Structures are given as C-alpha cells and as structure tokens.
Amino acid sequence: MKEKILNILGELRQYAINKGISAAFFYHEEDSYLMRFANSAISLNTNEHLVRLEITTYDGRKRAEYQMITDLNQVEQMKAGIDTAAEMMKHTQPLSYDPTIPLYTETYADESSYDQALAQLSNEEKLAYFNQAAEGLETGEITLSGIFSSGTNITAQINTRSEHTQYFKSSDAQVNLVLSHGAQKWEILAEQSAQQKADLDPAAVHSELAFLSHVYTTTVPQQIPVGTYDIVLGSAAIGDLLDLMNWIGFSGGMMKRGFSFTTQEQVGKPVFSEKFTLVDDPTRRETFPYKRDVSGIERKPFPLFTRGVFDGYTWVQDDADEYGAQPTGHTVMHKSLVLHCGDQPVDSLEALVSMPREKDLLYIPYLHYMNIVNPSRGLITGSSRFGALLLKKDGSVAVPFNVRLTQSLLDIFGEKLQWLSSTEKIANTSMSYGARNPKAIVLPAFIRVNGLEISHSNSAF
C-alpha cells in the first residue's frame, strides 16, 4: 500500500510539473473503528475507511487549495483536482508575503509508531476488553458507557520542488469507560491510551473504576460551599488544560494575532512556577509523534517552558512566512507535549486518598466543556466531572456535586502550583472531529494547586 500511495503521489507531481503548476500534496488515509457503549450495550459499532487529498498550488505569492475525499482508484479525479486548484489560484489575490513550498532533501518514511496488532484488533477483542474492564461493576442502576476507538493513520507528502516524499504511519487506540448512576446521575471515568497492543491493560482500568465506584456507592454526595480550595487535578484535567495552553500559550501565530496570554517580551523570563517544565518531545512514542513536520524539518525535543521560564514560541511554516520568523518544526497535525513530573510520590488515586493532609483537598479528575473566557489573560472555565472527591483533612472522603472553576492558566501553573506527582501518565486528547489525528500528552498523574476559587457549586449531579 505504501508503494501505491507514493507512486500515485509521484504521478500527481509529474502531472503538475507537466502542466507548469507548482503544487504540494498532502495525503491522509484513515482506517477508523469505533465501538461505542451506552446503557451497558454497544450502541454503535462503526468503521470508516477514508482517503483525503489536499492539493495546494502556488504561483509566487498566490495560493489556492483543493481538498477531496476520494480513493486510490480515482487518480484522474485527483488530477482534475490539481487543475481546479490551479484555476482557482488565477482568481485569488497575492499574499503580502512569500509562502514557502517545502523542499524535501531526502525521502523519509517512519512507520515506527505502527503496531499491526493494535491496528487490526478485532471486534471480539474490543468487546472482551470492555467486558473485563467493567466486570462486576455494572448493576441495574449503574450502567456502562464508553468508546473503544482504534485505527490506522497514514499521512504522506510530496511537492513539485523535489521528487522526495515523506510518509508516516501510526496505530492508535483511545479507550474510555464511564460508569453512571441512572437516578443519582453521578459519573465516573477511567481512560487508557495505546500506541501498541501491549499498552492495553483492562485490569488497570477496572481497578480505577472499582475504586471510584466503591467510593461513590458508599458515600452520599453533597454540595460543597463556593470559595477557595486547594485542588488536586487528575491527568485528564491537566491534559485538557495543556491542550488549551497549546492554543493560546506558545503559538507564535496566535500571539501575533492577539490571542495569547504570553508576549514576545516574556521570552526568557519566568511565566510559570519553577516546578513547571513543558517540552514538545517527539521522541516519546506515546504521543503518536511526527518526527518530521510537513515542511521537512526534523523534529527534536523543543523546550517550551523550563522551570517556569518561557523558552519561546512555536512557529508553523505559514505563520513564520507571514511574520518573518523561523519555522520551528511545528507544521504538524499535533505536537508531542510532555509535562515533566515532579517529586510528589503519589502513583494512584488510592495513594492520593491515603496521603496525610493538613487541610481539605478537592480532587478534580476531569474538567468538562472547558472554554477560553479571555485568551489575553489565559482565563478558562469548566466544570468538574467524572469522579471528583473532597479529601478531608481528617482522612475521610466525601463526594462533591460538580463545581465550576473559572481561573487563569497563569495561576494554575504559576505560583499556586504546589506539587506535581512523580508518576507519569498518558492523557489521550484525540478528538474524532474530521480527519483521524491521534494525539496524547505525557504528564504527571496528579498536580496540586493551592488557593483556586470555585465560583459555582451544584446542588445535584
């Protein structure tokens, strides 16, 4: 299949050259499988095999793009797409800058993130995983929801500047299981991310769910007062916060357009706590990394914040072209974010609950429906969900109804950051919008942030 894809891309390149068209081709192929559970049943079992082709044509400062969902037998249709993009380009207007067509100096292929065993996992194996992970935890009132999303992702590129190609193939799985109570409406969650079949561990998911389920079924939920709390965030919440930071924190283009809480003047200066070190590290296989970006730049670990100091912005090629910056190898479908762990020895939720504590701690594993209230201030809002706990200083544990947190990332990861756990976790932050794009963040299992304000507290789930 790889040869067929690259041959077709080569044929398209030659077609463009023969017509005197400068063009770049981005190929995306996904073989996606999703088993969805609801009300303890498989509510949907689906698969999609889709081939996408993006054709960008250039004429000096003019640029146009034609995209198609097609299949590999439709080469003539693809060639017609080149003609369409070229025709469109005549009617566009020049940019104020020179857009770069990448120059690939060698042919590159990376299939190291592909595990055939994971990619070809059968329906029966997925169902068996779910059955094991939820074994004994469902009742008439407590039902199982969740997804087992898995698949293969292929991207490939070529352009008219050279005959060299880039080719990437990866496998991935994102699993989440939710137990929810029909009448009380509480929900608890356990998640797992896999790049290879060996990463799948239904027993670990079962253990997490069993612990939370025990707490939730033996504790009467309560409304907690609004006010200031010391909060421990779980890996899913941390991952989503870092995903937002990726958007409004260190993107050069977003900064230039006024949608960032950092400024150029802050490069080299402390922005966050000394405990905060964030790297884009494509050497971590768990992040489904791209080791070269679409511009052909080799991707190496790229420091973003080191001990709280802002190391600098990431620049995608087009923003770099527009704003006169150097591209940093970040013209990729996703980065490979790694938040360094700290030294707090807490490796599981059970361990967190058992830790001695000098005051009440609010544990929030997940922040639901987060949004950016004010990008310039890093202000975000979201609600707790999926298994929050109030860990009381007397050692007891209460179940709080969901609460709302409206807070700045500058506070969460700034001086209020108390500790990061020494145990690492993987937060799979893939979305199933549009083209398959598996991504995950490596991060501490827990972080503690002191003195965050809860602005709203539910009176029920």
Added chain:
Amino acid sequence: MINELKQQIERLRNAGATYVDARWYPLEESSDLTMWNGNLKNATASRESGVGVRVLYKGAWGFSASSDISQLAGLFDKAFDNARVAAERVTFPVRLAEKDAIQASFTSPNEIDPFTVELSEKVDFLKEMDSLMNQSGVVQRASGMTFMKKQIIFVDSEGSEIEKKIIEVFPAIQVMGVDAQGVTHTRKYQPGRIGATRGWETMDRKLFTDNAARIVKELNEVLVAEDCPRDTRSVILLPGIMFLQTHETIGHALELDRILGYELAYAGGSFVRLEDFGKLQYGSSKLTARADATLPNTPGSFGYDDDGIPAQNNLLIDKGLLVGAITGRQMVEEANAKARKPIFNGSGGANRATSFYRVPIERMTNINIDFGTDGTLDDIVKNTEKGVILDGEKSWSIGSNREQFHFATDIGWVVEDGEVKHVVKNATYRGETVKFYNSLTAVGDESTWEVQYVDNCGKGQPNQVMQLGHGVPVCRFDNVTIGE
C-alpha cells in the same frame, strides 16, 4: 447506483437484518475563503463522495462507510458484521417507530448557486469588507465565507427513497482590537436568515457594509470601556447571544438520546428525566420553545431527516412547561417503553448525520423561542431598573448535564433606571438552567425576533458537526450573576 443499493439492502434483509438503509452522497462540495488583515489566507474548495450503510440486527446497530464505492457488497457486509458483534451486548433492543414509506425530494431555497459565482467575485467581496473594516482601533480583521452544496440519496428497507439537494452559505466578518490592559476584544457579524433564500444572494453588500461599520464602532467603544461589574442584576440577551443560550441549555438538554444516556461517555447527559415531560416547569410562562424544521430557509430545515421522516414543528416547552424533545425513530420507542407510557407520538424527524461517513443521531433542527408581547428592545430597556444588555458569543461552557452554564460576551451595555448608560467589556454571566429560565421576565415582540444560524454544532462519537438554526427574540432574565 440506486438499484445497486436497493439490491444490497434486500440481500442483507434476506440474510436476517431487521432494517437497512444507505445514504449515498454522489457529490458534496464546499468552498471556504478566509481573508485576514488583507491576506487571502485560505482559498479552499473540496469535494467528497461515498456511501454510508446502517444495519439493524437483533436490536443492535452496525455502520460502515467508504469513499470507495467500487466494493459495495463488501461495505454492506462490513456494516452487517459490525451489527452482529454489537448484538452480543444488547440491553434494550433497538426498535424503530413506525413511519410511512416515502418517495420524495427536497431542495433548499436559493436564487443564485454560490458555486456558479466566480472566485474572483467572492475575493472582491472579501477585499471590500476587509477595506471597510481597516479602521482606527482595529488591529486584526477577518472575513470569510463558507459554501456547501450536497446531494443526498436515501434508500431503506422499508421502501423509502428520498433525494435532498442542500446549499448552505455561512459568511462572517469580525474585527479585533487591544485595550489599554493588553486584552484583545472582538466584535463580529454573522448573518442568519436575511431573506427567503440562502444562495449567493445572502452576500448583500449593503447589509455587510452597514454591519462592518457597526462592529468597528462597537469595538472602539469596548476598547475604552470599563470592566463588567461583578454583580447580580437583570440581563437582556440580544439574539446574538440568546441563540447560543437556547442552543446549549434548551437544544442540547432536550436531545432525547442525551436524555436517555447515549452521550454520557462524551459531552454528557441532561438534567431532564423522562418523568419530567408534562411536569417540569422549565421556565416562566413567557417561555415557549419549539423544534421547527418547517421554518422556511434555514439550515435546520432539511425536508426529511436521515431516518426518512418528514420535517415537523414540535413544541418543546409550552408556556414554561416541558412537553417535548428532539427525537428520532429509535429513541422515542425506547423512551416510551422506559417511561411505561406514550410520551412521544412517533419520531420528531430530527435524526441527522453530518456526512455519508457518520451515523445519524438526534440533532437540533431550528430550536426557536416564540416571540412575546413585551415590546421592542427599547420597551424592555425602559422597563428594566438595573440590568445589562449582552451580545456576541465569546465563550460558552455548560455543566455535564446542561444544568448550569457560564457565558462570556463580546459587549455589554449597562442599563440603569430604564436607560442605557454605557458600554462594558469582559462581560460574563452564569446561572442554573431551570432557575434561569424561570426568571425570564420579558420576551421581545416580533421586531426583536431573528433567526441565527449555527454552522459548527458538535456532537457524538465519532464526532459530527452539524448546521442548524435558532429563531430567538430579545429576552430579559432577572437576578443573574454577572462579571465572574
């Protein structure tokens, strides 16, 4: 092709499938243009085609889709295999509400097919808007237009055959500026329904010119405004934010699949329970809401849903009382069975898929609030002692059961003693859904009612982005927390 689809459907029926349908997209085209500070950053056209197959077997769904239609039999087999495995874990076997077999077609109204308009004319329009917005105080300006055109052919094992041809137009302009504190502010204009059709004629130069001037003026007012106070007071929501309030806390809350727990693994559930229908006072007596897919000329009116059910106009909330939901064939059967009484009388015709490669799920149609009798915006302001008028969605966040929310808006105008006093920036408000709608004390008349479009409503796994509409008037809610 249609005959081949029918043959495959028949083949699976003979093999034991309870129900089979196929949606064939011969061609879906889109065009997306974005100009940013005078640069045509994006000039993209796209096409896609393919088939999605849905199979019901022993009470479980299987679905498969492909852009390669040369292997139709294999595609149908894959969907059937997926259903067979799903049938191994069934707790409530899927049943579909009765429907008539329909042979019909639907075409969305448009005068000028935007795909017949030269690209250069579209670019000229954007350049003109960009130039109009290039004013003092504006540091970033963006304008864009998205066009979609799709043909959908639906056939099922119950004898339905429906063809839909739909054109959508979603233009927008926006300006951004930075205040003295370094905070970026935005004002934007996204026209909703502005005529009887929605083709290229939507791109009304005068309308856009007038609104470009308005948003530049309002942005400059925001840039020098004081912060929205932290307070509790009345909020007067203009359609530019009321549509989103309706979307998040009525629309999503009343999707029947969500109520029945089918979205719990992702975007969450609903505070609404089956026993609430006919009993829950969702809002004050001034609140009447409906799911109206018969409203002419909006993305929420599509003729027939992807179950093959004709468009309907269904009450959701009648003078404050919860009476209905957004429904499709499967969920009404399950809800009635679980409630042990007939809450829903057949499908509400709201099962839709975003593309051939996604399965249909309950989606909003036009979730509208009826206009009221409390007069114009000026009348409502005159009758407000202490409030703030809010407009423009900036951010939105809702609780996992749609029970509470937090919204930020682009602009606010403080109202004191029946008069608009001054503009405020960084305005936010939050509330609890039922309490909030029960504090609805004024609903504007027809002059305040606008149909706003939504082009990016996300739901489901795999995720689907859907287009729909909201017809909403100006509404006033009392005792609302603002400025947090």
